[in-house]
Amino acid sequence: MVSFSVFAQQGKQNKADTLFNKFSFVKASKVYQELIQNNYNKDYATRKIADCYALLRDPKNANRYYKSVVKQKNVPIEYYYKFAQSLRGVKKYEESEVWLQRYIDSGGAPGDNDFTKNVNFISSVFGAKQQYFLDKVRFNSKYSDFGAFEHDGQVYFASSRDQGVATKKLYGWNEQPFLDVYVAKAGTRKNVDHSAKVPGDINSVYHDGPVTITKDGKTMYFSRNNFTDGVEVKDNKGMTNMKIYRAHLVDNVWTNIEDLSINGDDFSTQHAALNSDDTKLYFSSDRPGTHGGSDIWVANINPDGSISDVENMGAIINTKNAEGFPFINNEGVLFFSSDGHVGLGLMDIFATIKGDDNNSIVDIINLGIPINSSTDDFAFTMNPNGITGYFASNRRGGRGSDDIYAFHRKPILHVEGLVTDAINMTPITDAKVTLYDNNDKEIAFMLTDENGFYQINIDRNQNYKIVASQEKYIEDYRDFTSKNIQTELTTITANLLLNPISDVVKLAELNDIYFDYDSHDIREDAALELDKIVDLMLNDYPEMIIKIESHTDSRGTLSYNDKLSIDRANSTYEYLINNGIDPSRITAHEGFGERKLTNGCEADTDCEEADHQLNRRTHFIVVQME
Template structure:
């Protein structure tokens, strides 16, 4: 009996020791987790799961570790087990939905998000179910950004690339060439430093490329931004200055933004800024185009989510004033960061709170057309800038075409890699439709765009100013037609081939002439003309109705027919005797038969023969503003190519018209 009792006691002690050992492991794992040492914490949680100790809790914590490490693959794997647990907190449905999205499992992600809602969860941020067609629209959108090679990535984290004066400044954990590396507990990588290399360098960057001066410390440094004159730098760093590290109430070292000045080629005179605080983080500095505003990321009091974008004014003397949150259009209940402002004043930022493709996505802001200070919406930059992984630290060079961003997507060299891009902006054709007589805009004119195969690709109407704008593809031939009930159609052909990438607008103004059913020459002498106002009968548009009778031509001919010489003689009398200051335009046309090239030549000959006749009869050449042929572009009826028409209808298109410009 004594031996049995002894064995039982030993077994009990062993079990107690095992329990105490596992309890100690869990406590150690939780301590590591709370200190953001997620790599080491994950190792201990895996051991607890293998030992089947408090397995449900350890699995939840392990899944959270992978989520913080931005490892969607393992996060999805363990969250999948977590959501099967009894009485699991409903928040894990949402976390699982996010992890699935990071693995491009969008439909399944939607299902778990809906389950989260049905279980009482509230989604105010990243509610990607609000746009059921978001994924389709993003992947189906016209690609504007194209990726280029970057030669200075490492096997560690690289991000925050910012180009200034031919140099690229970036943040990296590489610390290559250093014998002893200090590791950051969050991801077990070396602490970040700021590096600089030539923008066109084909060599990788090592410790010799570290920024010279006092910016780099023994803790995290970067990313940076530099004023336009190159004399002042703003940069992120842990709360560490003058060899003193300051921790918050929880024992953590937050981030601050510091200011440095360039002295004899060295960045020095490090200055702590008044926007910083010991108990919250301030980081990711970005300057606007004229260096009068500093944008940054912070989780300070007043922050809506995990972190928000903030802005502060910079006075000429460097004083920072009028700190404010950029607002709810940009900031969500989740995390926003890495602001950047391009030369057009557009704010770019990263977020996992707006509808995106996965984890952090990059967004651009849209401002109110009337109030350029008010942000009204944000747009996702789409692929390939965004992916199902983290995409962040976007910057654009002054050319508005090239730039950089970072991502931890698959296929990179390290955990975070820098990607270069070049942008092919959306091209559009725009113009104004104008009345040919009074040069006033024509509102509600119908604009139809055709491709080189005469297929209609777009349709719209001009606004009250006669203006239109249509997005078009590059490297295409187009035809654009303007039409309105009271006018003869006008069209232009143009091409978007072989144009510069920087070009975003092709101009195509259109001119509409009134339909020739207006005042007859015989009636013109009865018009009551107001010489003081230079208009007819007080109506500023009445001159537009003072068109002379057209003359007509035989098929494929441009000689003046006898019966129309009589009409021309009436015009001669009008311009030499009755109204010697009268100014006209001559516009000649053909029917649709024949090629465009042939008809352009034929109509030009008709205009010229008409002009020559009038001049030969004594009309002052200065009173004929122009004579021009329009080919078959301005048919006045339905007799276009391929349409069967009687000869009489074709005859109506073979005409020369006289447009009255001025009568004094």
């Protein structure tokens, strides 16, 4: 019963860690709470539940658990930092500074953005584990630039930079030129002027852009004012709404413009995005059924190009305020902008979190700094490599009203592997796998699943040791490093082999059998012993696995004795198989010649026949009992 209870708790921890790694923090926190109540791996569970509440933007509960965490023996110093953040989240600023100083005194190095800016609690947490890093974009203008989307080495973006044109049509709202769609080579350092406008019929005299393009590069979806065939259409309030149009690439020119069925004259439809196989169209709209200012919607793109089954993405994503600029990465994660969810400032960029079925959306997460700021941050896109991409912001320090920012990200890294029996190469379930830093301080541990598999999140640019142990085995370890690895790499593999400990190898006292001189025939006395082994394996221990080792005495040549011992091993093996033992339950049958004598009867030694007899034997080793 005790063993069953421990197994149940181990399963709960694995479940909680899986939920945490999928960003399902609400469910994970409940399971960690059960582990705490059952006093199983309590220190670890307390740290994880504190992290859950931090990521759920609940500084009160996060602070309550971090307060217990920092009292733990040998707690990682990063929790001093997290506790300091949580204290700030509940407005205990002086105490927060004390713990921040303790973190620094313990060797921690906070970044520039920590407590010097007016940011909310959750973004401070993200800043501690920064994944996104900004890169320069050289082609911004003094006007509005946003909606960068990279395809086949080219960056398409919307801009009001209509420079080099003698007559400019201005947008009355901000007295800037209307938006047009431009294209530039990715990474260009050159200025982009009117000559870089997308060729064809995309750009009109009103707003055009941003765009998205199908994977084959032949179809473009783009936003435009309700303007077709030279006619601008207004709604009953005198406003010109937005529509999504579709264009096709013909002789390197974008033409054959289509007005899509999802559009309407009395509401806006814009910000097109496509899923990985171009079968779904995501967009923002204030059409009937919208929760607030504008919502994220999705529709099916049918093989004939028609669009159907328009569906609101639901209340987890959409609020009573405005949501827009959807984007879907190759893993099916939806990114969008919103000023209705808790964020750093005006409009922030968020990502969705999927449930256990990998289809339903269960929560959203703020991307934190430096992607988000205290101003508007929007139009997030990610390149197919999953590492680089773009977004737009009107934050201070930019060149124009809205600027395009490039980013690269360092995705979460983990070590994973299999723990395997070194003799029969079967997976070892419930082996304890412990991760240590380069000072041999324990960081985390977990138990392997039924496949002998483990996975633990780690930091980059660190040295580690991973140790696997199980009560029936000799522990194994590996040193490894996450230094100087490619950014795209998300997994370091560290497989471990465990050898059974000596008192486990011989779990059953199986008698040796003996052979006549220069013979490999099974004698009558040997057959009796083999029959006992057959009965033991068939009736008493139906899961038992053995291996066979056969030997000779020292008389004869070394090569001859090697062959003779192999013949004895084969004879023994065949006897057991012929009497009903499954071959898979005998991992090996090997001969060792005269190399493993049980006594001192070597070739140049005068020994009695009885002493030589002790060396002419087959020995049985129990590899596994159950």
